[in-house]
Amino acid sequence: MDLTSLRSHNNRTVLGLVRKGALSRADISAAVELTPQAVSKIVARLIEQGLLEETGAVRAGGRGKPRMALQLRADGAQAYGAYVDRDELRVVLLDLTGEVVSSSVVPLPALFTPDDVLEALVPLVELGERVLGLGIGIAGPLDFASGVVDPNGLPGWKGVPLRALAEERLGLPVVVDKDTNAAVLAEAWHRPMRDAAVVYAGTGLGAGLLLGGEVHRGARSGAGEFGHTTIQLDGPLCVCGRRGCVEVVHAVAGAAAPKVLGAAVANLVQLLDLDQIVLSGRKVLEAQDAYLAAMPDVDVSVTAYGADLVPVGAGLLVLGELF
Numbered sequence: 418m419d420l421t422s423l424r425s426h427n428n429r430t431v432l433g434l435v436r437k438g439a440l441s442r443a444d445i446s447a448a449v450e451l452t453p454q455a456v457s458k459i460v461a462r463l464i465e466q467g468l469l470e471e472t473g474a475v476r477a478g479g480r481g482k483p484r485m486a487l488q489l490r491a492d493g494a495q496a497y498g499a500y501v502d503r504d505e506l507r508v509v510l511l512d513l514t515g516e517v518v519s520s521s522v523v524p525l526p527a528l529f530t531p532d533d534v535l536e537a538l539v540p541l542v543e544l545g546e547r548v549l550g551l552g553i554g555i556a557g558p559l560d561f562a563s564g565v566v567d568p569n570g571l572p573g574w575k576g577v578p579l580r581a582l583a584e585e586r587l588g589l590p591v592v593v594d595k596d597t598n599a600a601v602l603a604e605a606w607h608r609p610m611r612d613a614a615v616v617y618a619g620t621g622l623g624a625g626l627l628l629g630g631e632v633h634r635g636a637r638s639g640a641g642e643f644g645h646t647t648i649q650l651d652g653p654l655c656v657c658g659r660r661g662c663v664e665v666v667h668a669v670a671g672a673a674a675p676k677v678l679g680a681a682v683a684n685l686v687q688l689l690d691l692d693q694i695v696l697s698g699r700k701v702l703e704a705q706d707a708y709l710a711a712m713p714d715v716d717v718s719v720t721a722y723g724a725d726l727v728p729v730g731a732g733l734l735v736l737g738e739l740f
């Protein structure tokens with residue numbers, strides 16, 4: 418499927434409304450500045466393209482002419498999402514509603530190269546008529562616009578044009594973003610969030626920021642390098658080359674790790690006036706209660722996606738272009 422031809426403004430408007438709840442053509446027309454005729458035309462095209470389907474007649478208030486409710490056709494489009502972690506590659510396939518169709522994980526060798534990642538991706542990504550593309554989440558820093566990455570903690574990866582390499586190797590459109598941005602996108606997919614952070618404590622440590630309801634990437638795609646803010650002057654040496662970063666202090670803190678993260682998250686909440694924090698990453702998933710108990714007094718939860726959080730968000734980077 419060709420994403421460019423599908424993502425017209427009107428298509429996105431209609432698909433976005435239907436994603437939020439099954440609607441009739443009349444409901445859509447009432448919600449946006451489109452005539453009933455225009456809505457009917459757009460809907461007919463989206464049904465023909467296999468992205469929408471009719472679910473059956475609903476009769477508003479039990480009277481009047483029954484209206485045909487619409488919903489997304491789950492198998493109408495698919496997107497892959499991948500997470501290049503420091504020791505493994507995790508890949509999911511999403512349907513049009515963002516649900517996981519399949520999920521796989523393979524280990525990556527120590528000091529793996531970009532070519533090792535592409536090699537591992539090839540058997541996990543099947544090209545299909547309905548596949549829109551692949552989103553890749555990886556540690557920052559990186560440039561979101563160009564897909565060139567310089568990830569902390571991956572020795573030898575300097576200025577790697579990961580998006581271009583993956584597009585060439587796999588033969589489909591690729592989007593590359595920070596793992597933490599993918600994570601926050603996944604959390605915001607199913608519920609309303611405005612000023613929130615997904616704090617990710619896995620092999621690395623970072624935060625994905627949602628400010629005013631939008632993913633905040635910053636001037637150079639560098640926002641959310643929360644793990645590399647200094648919490649201890651002259652502290653231990655970090656993978657980024659500086660000392661005393663939250664990431665390394667947290668990593669060596671042993672039983673005090675939740676407290677270290679709690680103090681750092683309290684700073685983040687104060688700095689940005691956040692009202693929602695979602696905790697994620699394997700360190701947190703292994704000791705949820707201790708981490709929850711150490712957090713500041715805002716709405717704090719642990720992700721419901723488990724280990725699939727980043728790959729799901731990476732897939733949504735691609736799928737989200739339809740809405």
Ligand SMILES: [Zn+2]
Nearest residue numbers: 645655657662
């Ligand atoms: Zn650091």
